[in-house]
Amino acid sequence: MGKVCGAAALAQGYAVAHGEGPDPLPRNGKEFFALVDAGDLAAVRVLVGYCRRFAHLIYNLQTTLDVEAFAIGGGISAAPAFGRTLASEVARIYESTYAWRLGLAAPKLVTCKYRNEANLIGALAHHIAQAS
Numbered sequence: 001m002g003k004v005c006g007a008a009a010l011a012q013g014y015a016v017a018h019g020e021g022p023d024p025l026p027r028n029g030k031e032f033f034a035l036v037d038a039g040d041l042a043a044v045r046v047l048v049g050y051c052r053r054f055a056h057l058i059y060n061l062q063t064t065l066d067v068e069a070f071a072i073g074g075g076i077s078a079a080p081a082f083g084r085t086l087a088s089e090v091a092r093i094y095e096s097t098y099a100w101r102l103g104l105a106a107p108k109l110v111t112c113k114y115r116n117e118a119n120l121i122g123a124l125a126h127h128i129a130q131a132s
Helices: 007-017 029-037 041-065 080-096 115-131
Strands: 070-072 109-111
Touching (some): 007 041, 029 080, 041 070, 041 080
8 A cells, every 4th residue: 555655656657757766766755755745746746646546536535435534644643744735635625526515524534643653653552462
């Protein structure tokens, strides 16, 4: 999932947009979001497109499953630009579909408490459970 929905996918999208081939420049999410924060228009366009696709997935899951919240974790959750852009795209889709007129709940986005460390905590919990 991280290769499709993670920061590495954003870096890869930026590289493809610049014709860099399969070896992305920037090499990771931190470098990509540094470009976004610096106002690099290509990086911002990649981020908006990525968040728009992600928002469609969230919206479709919300209308199908009516979940309480979508928890966003991993390294990408540490980037404020990602959270703002994703929330904006989710709201745009929700408002444009008139789902609110039908009484359908808007998708709620929350950030995972442990962000990028959640996978390490889960791995440790699994290891402790296996050891006992």
